[in-house]
Amino acid sequence: DGGITQSPKYLFRKEGQNVTLSCEQNLNHDAMYWYRQDPGQGLRLIYYSQIVNDFQKGDIAEGYSVSREKKESFPLTVTSAQKNPTAFYLCASSRELYGYTFGSGTRLTVV
Amino acid sequence: KNEVEQSPQNLTAQEEEFITINCSYSVGISALHWLQQHPGGGIVSLFMLSSGKKKHGRLIATINIQEKHSSLHITASHPRDSAVYICAVTGSARQLTFGSGTQLTVLP
Numbered sequence: 001d002g003g004i005t006q007s008p009k010y011l012f013r014k015e016g017q018n019v020t021l022s023c024e025q026n027l028n029h030d031a032m033y034w035y036r037q038d039p040g041q042g043l044r045l046i047y048y049s050q051i052v053n054d055f056q057k058g059d060i061a062e063g064y065s066v067s068r069e070k071k072e073s074f075p076l077t078v079t080s081a082q083k084n085p086t087a088f089y090l091c092a093s094s095r096e097l098y099g100y101t102f103g104s105g106t107r108l109t110v111v
Numbered sequence: 112k113n114e115v116e117q118s119p120q121n122l123t124a125q126e127e128e129f130i131t132i133n134c135s136y137s138v139g140i141s142a143l144h145w146l147q148q149h150p151g152g153g154i155v156s157l158f159m160l161s162s163g164k165k166k167h168g169r170l171i172a173t174i175n176i177q178e179k180h181s182s183l184h185i186t187a188s189h190p191r192d193s194a195v196y197i198c199a200v201t202g203s204a205r206q207l208t209f210g211s212g213t214q215l216t217v218l219p
Contacts, residue, residue, distance in 0.1 A: 018132055033207075035209075037152075037190055038121070040211065041211060042115070042197070042209035042210055042212065043197075043199075043207075043209040044209075044213045045207070046204060048206070052195060058206075062193075072140040090152075092207075094155075099142075099144065099159040100144065100159075100207065101156065101183065102146070102153065102154035102155070102156065102157055104151065104153035105151075105153055107152065
C-alpha cells in the first residue's frame, strides 16, 4: 500500500546534538512538507519541497535543514541551533488536486 | 488574528449525538481540508473540498465560500470518533494553513 513512512516514532537527543528525522513516500507525490506541532498549537510549516533538488523555507525554518535528493525522500535535520526542538514532527506529501497524505509523526525529546 | 479559526476548542458528547465543528477562515483559498488526529499523533485526511458538500459514512463536510466558513458534522457519534479534528486551508501558494484543532471526546 502507498503511504508515508516516518521514522523513528520516538527520538531522544542530548542538547547540542544534531538529529535527522526520516520521511519516505511511495505515492509518487511531487511535493513534500515538514511540520512542527506543539501542544495546543496548530501545525507550523518548517520546510517544503515541490520538486527534487529544490526546497523552500517555511514559517519556522531556523535551526532546521533539509535535503531532497530523491523524489521519495525528504529528511529533516534538527540542528543544535534550534533553541527549543522538543516537539512532534509531521511529514506530508501532496499531488495537485489529490490532497495531502500525512505520516504518523516523530516525537522528539531533548534530554 | 489567526487565518483559520475553529470552534469549539473542546467538545464532549454522548454516544449517538449529532456533532458539529466549525471552521472560519480569512484568506482566499483553493481548497479546505478536514483532518483527524488520533492520540498517537498520526493524521488522516478526511475531506478536501472547494465547494458544496461531501459525505463519507457518518461524516459530512460543507463549505460556504462566500461566508468563508466550513462545518464538519458527525452523525450518530461513537467513542471511536474521539480525536482532534483539524481544519486547514490551501492558499494560492499551495501551502496548508492549519487551525488549532478541536478536541472531541465521545462518551459511551
